[in-house]
Amino acid sequence: MSVLYLVRHGQASFGTEDYDRLSPRGREQSQALGSALMQAGASPVRIVTGAMLRQRQTAQGILEAAGWTTPACVDPRWDEFNATELIGACPADDPQARTDSRAFQRLLEKASARWASGEHDGDYRETYSAFTSRVDAALISALDGLASGQSALVVSSSGAIAWAAARLLDGGFPQWLALNRVTVNSGVTKIVSGSSGQTMVTFNDHAHLPHSWITYR
Structure with missing residues (x-):
């Protein structure tokens, strides 16, 4: 089976004139995740980020802390609504x-x-239907071509990740809303893909964060 890690960006700058940038805590969260993934032996052959600055900055922090040399590519279909x-x-x-x-x-x-x-x-x-359709397409693209044993990592936002999770659970808007509500900054959702399809095995894992670093906005 192949593995896809969906990562929510680190804490952005809520309440400021420019929300779309990481806060100092957000940078720490991204680096903590990169270190944890490196220590766990993760080595993605594909790294994707949405086009938003907070997403790209998170990917940069992960890459630096993990010591990975795989370049991140941008897929705006992973942008937030x-x-x-x-x-x-x-x-x-x-x-x-x-x-x-x-x-x-x-x-x-x-x-x-x-x-x-x-x-x-x-x-x-962008209608809700258009949003969910583009995330569906982005998920398929992120997994496409991964061989057994390979992994990919995507940095996105809570809404997009919550929809990918809700889709895999055969849920709709209520499921999406509930999942979107609880996503943690730099939390990881793990999806495995094999001959029987895709399965979400963890949602919103944030064990790499000290308790005081857990943020939702």
Whole structure:
């Protein structure tokens, strides 16, 4: 069987003018994961990252700490959905959501339900259906051509990884929302692929992090 590691990016800069960059903690999380993967003997033949800066910076931190020389390639299909657009299209806003992570999560989930309903597709540049379809295609591409015993690593974001997991569990929007809610920065979801198809064997593993380094936003 082959193995795919789906990694959520490290902590980004929530509450600042530029969210799409790693915080100092996010850099530490990515380096801790790289060290843990190296110590576990992981040696991916393919490394993929979404196009977002926080994803690319996480991949860089992992590579540096692990000492891997395999170059990372960019596949924008692993980019996160546009949370700003979803919230902007939601009729009820909450000013606290700009700086309070819990208020942000409540508003995001309400906005996500509106997005996923399919009743307001004209309000979005990317519909929920288009988002899930591109993640499905990215997952197939990441696994394509891996020989038995080989592994690949993808750095993405919570929404994309949660959808890949929900798909493998034959779930839909409720499953996706529940998984998206609990993803940890730099958490690892492990998928094995063989003759019988793909199976998720771990979700959101973050044993490489000290307790005080665990973040969700």
